[in-house]
Amino acid sequence: MKAARPVLDRGRPADYIPALACADPQRFGMALATVDGEVHGVGDWREPFSVQSISKLFALALALSHGGNALWQRVSREPSGNPFNSLIQLESEQGIPRNPFINAGALVVTDALLSLTGDARGAVVDFLREESGNPAIDTDRAVAESEAGHGHRNAALAHFMASFGNLHNPVDDVLGHYFAHCSISADCRDLALAGGFLARHGLRADGSRLLSRGDAKRINAVLLTCGTYDAAGEFAYRVGLPGKSGVGGGILAIVPGRGAVCAWSPGLDAAGNSVGALAALEDFTERSDWSVF
């Protein structure tokens, strides 16, 4: 927290929708959940925020848990090397997104989860509630509507993939569920607990298996190489952990075998990652011996 405080002024909240633009960049919170379910928090760690792209991680895990590896024929697992909403690579690669964490990839994942469960949004909400034990977690309808109202770029991505046959549900349904799970509100404690299954090599909080050990390792690998937009290399260097960021200001990082850490502060850097959360996670891995490098 001492590391984050001085840099908070350097970030700016996401401004493409009013609901996010109004966030106070001075807010900062952080929570650590061990594999055993022990939780520690500082600052605004119980303040709910918009999880945004962090939900992509849970949608991916749930789609894999329900449908297995068939998903990997519809989305690749390599870094994109382009800003997260680029259409260029999607065109040259015939509608197959580079990885499940760019927007195009998350739309395919959402489409798959919708086919598998009938309710992609509900599946993510239920999972977060169960892992965190917090029944209050839910979609913020105002944010979801605001996203939908500013979602032309995502609609373009979705229609473009549909033109290649890589969406199976109606475009509007997929977009609706996508915006809805990105608009979930949760706090640092909730997300750190919900990320535990990746630290426990696939086991949920109750000890049941969500994913095979291999699938959990796979997700961690994709997080490290693709989890933070166009700054995965920088994140790997500074934090050295698999992590997923969202433009709501949250970053969820996984320490395999040990636990999960979620930091939050609304101010973003040019790449769309939270300035304060990044600084706090960097400081955390430097002080602990939890970096992988």
Place this chain on the structure above:
Amino acid sequence: MKAARPVLDRGRPADYIPALACADPQRFGMALATVDGEVHGVGDWREPFSVQSISKLFALALALSHGGNALWQRVSREPSGNPFNSLIQLESEQGIPRNPFINAGALVVTDALLSLTGDARGAVVDFLREESGNPAIDTDRAVAESEAGHGHRNAALAHFMASFGNLHNPVDDVLGHYFAHCSISADCRDLALAGGFLARHGLRADGSRLLSRGDAKRINAVLLTCGTYDAAGEFAYRVGLPGKSGVGGGILAIVPGRGAVCAWSPGLDAAGNSVGALAALEDFTERSDWSVF
């Protein structure tokens, strides 16, 4: 007609929607309308067909006639050098389409025409009826619905431009009018007459002015450099006239100062231009002295 007959077998009708795929590739017609309104025709010249992209030419002329040159700030006038539905160039040029005859550009033109007239489809239909004197010209609803049902690529283009602020009407409205004016049915005679204003340097059939002389020249120049998808150079060489093709198999060519020629045959080459219409127009300009080169 003798030139077209032997090559008809080499083309294949557009197959992305059933309504076009069923066209008989052995059909061929051609009509010539002089600037004075004299008309000559051969073959199936009175057989209505789907005008498809040829409508883009009329939409452009009408948008310019109502709104003037402000349109050119929303769409450029240079060849695209990419297949007609590419998103790559659109992304690198910030949502400004390369020219009004690629799909993205025609969507912007349709959007402008919709803002200016309240009914883009109606404006094109009315114009074609008046210039041809044929009140039966109308949108083929079955084709329009079929287009809409297979229109993910165009929807992606429209949402993508909307994300840059380059569509002013709701995306679904723009797409609806676009599909509707592309789905107009007309015959070679109708189109040759309706294209006369470009041969008359901007004057309509009744002598009233639709466009300034400069605007008419502009459209002819854009037709020559951009009117036939990714084969403008080939068309310029073989036919040597400003022209616009459609995947319904029609090609409308302008002979400035003299008249307009429309040829039609459903079989298309790899670039999407009618094999028979192209051969007939090439033969026509070789026999007459009407090529510009």
Place this chain on the structure above:
Amino acid sequence: MKAARPVLDRGRPADYIPALACADPQRFGMALATVDGEVHGVGDWREPFSVQSISKLFALALALSHGGNALWQRVSREPSGNPFNSLIQLESEQGIPRNPFINAGALVVTDALLSLTGDARGAVVDFLREESGNPAIDTDRAVAESEAGHGHRNAALAHFMASFGNLHNPVDDVLGHYFAHCSISADCRDLALAGGFLARHGLRADGSRLLSRGDAKRINAVLLTCGTYDAAGEFAYRVGLPGKSGVGGGILAIVPGRGAVCAWSPGLDAAGNSVGALAALEDFTERSDWSVF
């Protein structure tokens, strides 16, 4: 000339090599040569200037005259839709340049001409001397050396095509001949006379045939669609003639069946075309009835 004078201040000489940067933007000349060899000139029409890309037109004609249509398997004939030195399209199209007037295409043409004649530079110089009757035409060695010293982009293009097997001579030889024929000095009269073969449908000044009627038409078509960098559509509209520009400030335009016009003024617009030459040619075609539209 009256049309050109007021706009001369708006252009800036090419500044990538000192030899061109020093040109006086107030200089302006223009010459018209009829198909019969009659010549008229105004202003600095006898002032030699660096022909630059205009030489690409002669290199192409000579390569076709010696080698026939095999060349078209190594270079396409469609507009590029990208700035004239872009590598992107070249990569996606496997080392086949879009047309013979972008730099990559002209390098392939130079390579072919070198293979066919043993001396690409010499072939162009000889042709210009013979058609103009001016034995003083020659490469400006200082300009050629300066080009070579700043030619990393062209070297990249040449090596890139060589990696696809689309250059047959050593890269340095091709670059040497390319820079040498681009560095030829000639005046408006010389170039207007030398361009006459395209107005005479392939016949040289002495009545002998350089190109078939079809090849001459082909070159005119490619000039109209691709001859003025990324502004072919604008040139087609404003001038309405096949034309080729060079960053030395010259533009050579062809009036099929009638003659050739060369205008020159060193100041360039953003697309690399001479501001003064463009204005003069536009005025010329407006006053005469020589536009093709």
Place this chain on the structure above:
Amino acid sequence: MKAARPVLDRGRPADYIPALACADPQRFGMALATVDGEVHGVGDWREPFSVQSISKLFALALALSHGGNALWQRVSREPSGNPFNSLIQLESEQGIPRNPFINAGALVVTDALLSLTGDARGAVVDFLREESGNPAIDTDRAVAESEAGHGHRNAALAHFMASFGNLHNPVDDVLGHYFAHCSISADCRDLALAGGFLARHGLRADGSRLLSRGDAKRINAVLLTCGTYDAAGEFAYRVGLPGKSGVGGGILAIVPGRGAVCAWSPGLDAAGNSVGALAALEDFTERSDWSVF
């Protein structure tokens, strides 16, 4: 070794130069060097092979050790998301390569090392000799000459970056040193020992400091996200260690704090990584607990 043996048939040696194409795909070796200098080996671990791109890792470390972080203004540190020799991204990013392990980036690193030491090839050879204690390590001249003779793509990259001012030495010198350090022959033992400084957080075998702890961590992070061409995500999943591969069939992987492992077998997969070395490293990290995930 048991894991590698069954898959050796699936790979094919690099075939772009004869010197590599002749390698026997049944050869396989592997060596492990701990941070204390203890070495274990199996199979053909003392058989020298062409290090190829693995040398990029040493060139980077040496350039950073001599010149510090100024290098990072000339090369980025993010995954490229494109095949390793693509020019597209280089063009859109103004001649700044995406990372030091794609060819363009390694050329910039070589240029910097050449400026800093006067002998980029010699610097890499000397370092490998000193860390491994093997004075026989040297450039294979036949391979280097063969590379140079097939190096048009790299020459294109080099000239292209020079056109942006991002090479400071003559292009031919940079290419010469680049081909020379890629053509070094060394064996698994040599490379595992030479990679030890990254496992020792920057300390050389003799305990002296080559790089700061931060720079060593940086290199490991870039290796994990960018070290294996277009398959970094797959490598992160299967092996879970920072690693660098070469088309000679070698892969050098770093286990931070513990040691370095080098595996070699000439047969490559479609992404250019050794099939046998990859399988052996995957098996190794599964049996040990050395994966980072």
